[in-house]
Amino acid sequence: MKSSSVIRALGLPALALMVAGPVTATTPSDMVQANLMTADGKEAGTATFTQxxxxVVISVDLKNLTPGPHGLHLHEKGMCAPDFKAAGGHFNPLDAEHGFKSEGGYHVGDLPNIDVLADGTAKAEIFVPQINVAGPDNGRYPYTLSDADGTAVMIHAGADDYMAMASSGDRMACGVVVPPAK
Structure with a gap:
């Protein structure tokens, strides 16, 4: 991911996280992970969610993807099978419009695009202030990834223009966010 993309989408706090290095959880309930698969069944890497x-800081370590920019989103249901459409729409508990550039936006599940390198890999860290990994909320980060129907992380075929819902195209890779052990 280009640093300028992160800064424009998330502001200065995202830059501080990128410079500070890896984020570590203090307890097992502070971290969850999703293993992503492509539509044709190849491993596509991991997304780790650290409270x-x-x-939450989302660390993605991706592989086997097509080079270029791709939309990255959290989806409302923790299901990828039988097809990636089982994940439903974007995680949107505020019933907002889509996109960082929309007046009535953005979805809580709208994340910055990721840039996949020529070798099919990408790494990025993204800060999302409204979510928590374990629930129930304590008022500081009210929307949990571990609700009754779970959450999925999705990579789309194209870049998100941060305005039009369909701008990032087909669903290319999906992973279920596994709730923390209790």
Missing amino acids: TLHG
Whole structure:
């Protein structure tokens, strides 16, 4: 991911996280992971969700993807099978419009695009202030990834233009966010 993309989409706190290095959880309930698969069944890497004092840092380590920019979103249901459409729409507990550039947006599940390198790999860290990994909320980060129907992380075939819902195209890779052990 290009640093400028993260800064424009999320502001200065995202830059501080990128510079600070890897984020570590303090307890097992502070971290969850999703193993992503492509539509043709190849491993596509992992997304690790680490709780911080002010939200969640999502660390993606991806592979076997087509080079270029791709939309990255959290989806409302923790299901990828029988097809990626089982994940439903974007995680949107505020019933907002889609996109960082929309006046009535954005979805809580709208994330910055990721840039996949020529070798099919990508790594990025993204800060999401409104979510938590374990629930129930404590008012600081009210929307949990571990609700009754779970959450999925989705990579789309094209880049999100941060306005039009369909701009990022088909669903290319999906992973179920596995709730933490209780």
